[in-house]
Amino acid sequence: MLRLVQYHQQHHVLIWVKHNIITDAWSEQLILNDLWQRYNELDDHHGLDAPQPQIQTIDIVNSGIASPAPADVAYWQQQLQDCRELDFPLDKPRPLMPTHAGERIHYQLQPDVAGLLASRGKALGATPFALLCAALSLLLSRYTQQQDIVIGTAIAARDNLDQAQVSGFHVNTV
Template structure:
């Protein structure tokens, strides 16, 4: 198996490179996640991976250009995190950047999945970045496996679907030699974070805080659910997946409960 580095460039260059940088406050959700990341440094628990297989011709260089265009359009994908001078979490956005894209060639078909899992679990450095990376595995059966991994600080499950859709469109245009110029985004995530901080400074969230403090008064510290083994003294990320099918009657009842609670079926 051989490895090529394609556009293996730091998203946030050292001094003298990478263009101008901008600094914004982190959002509330990002601030909470940064605390958890600092409590358990080097953990892949907040990695957001997605992998897909390509059968047929695959232009790695064109895919890399489409990926760079995606990062150019979305500031969140060019972001790292630090502590500002006032001690609050801040996000630093690079004006330009490229995604590290590594290509593994001649990968045995029976070993591709293990390589994907290992790369998906490789942790990020949230202060150095980049917080998005891509690996392509050219398998010896002629197919390709493509793995994108982002840190949850800059991407969530919903955003991932939108990102893949935009990336697919960009790749298709690039391969065909067509210009790919999606509309400029009127707002970026740092705009939302700044708006959130302004509202907090104006006291807009105080009523919500008081509401939930009262509603949760006396709530148990842990949810004592029936378990099939004792709760460990220290929580781990070990777990599994159980799949089952709801009948129509149960699904309808769940939908009713969700609607009455103002929640999505997923939340319910």
């Protein structure tokens, strides 16, 4: 849902409500950039001349790019064949039947901590994300006494420049 709400003569709020399976963060930025560009064109009294994208999400799906190649699947099966579940020390026994009654905790780094992380990452030639993954791996290793730690993460599935400008949910989990 996309709505523009006017709350004063010259003040408006854009409301955008969507499920996260509709677009990834990359696409959200594409859509917002396009929206602001169109708004500025109208504000400058130019007509809307919106170029059609060269490809769309359905083109990517139909071309088979969206499905993994057998060689890719075989590669990851080989890489992960010796991995086992982490053996966490628990404070109480697990239920016989999984309840999936986990909890999600949202935490945002303080700006000074995020800045330190970014500067340290830059000095090491790593992104803050890579440093946080390394720290998580170290923490999990210490708790479980296991050396092989596998962390799954979502990555942008945009393999070429044509896909870079396509809105949609283009994410792979690795």
